[in-house]
Amino acid sequence: MKIELYYDSTVEPFRREAFNWHKILELLDLAKKRGVEVNMTDTAGWNSGMIYEIYLRAVTTSVRKRYSIRRVFGTARESGRYFGRQVPALLVYEDDSIVDVYPRDERRRIVTIIEFLEGFVANLPEGEGYV
Helix, strand or coil: CEEEEEECCCCCCCHHHCCCHHHHHHHHHHHHHCCCEEEEEECCCCCHHHHHHHHHHHHHHHHHHCCECCCCCCCCCCCCCCECCCECEEEEEECCEEEEEECEEECCEEECHHHHHHHHHHCCCCCCCCC
């Protein structure tokens, strides 16, 4: 399992997604200490095509899992516009496949990155070596 956080170091994240750098870094560090592969990818300088390619893979996962990310990361007319920029994105991978996306909209309730990480880390076994 691998977790990857996409963010842009040159923009301030929107407040609406409850993005707290300190808390997220703390939780990612704890996951890493328990053996989860954690990557942080700064999208500053990426062109929109590079980001949109990852967004499209995330959308495929969201459709398959029956939750919405379109309006979380954009607008009705500009799907994915804020993905990995004003709205940092956390993707959960198994092998090379995206299996979960955060934040996301589950029946008009936003599940934040922090909410996912708190539950995820709480369920990891103590110590090193989680695979």
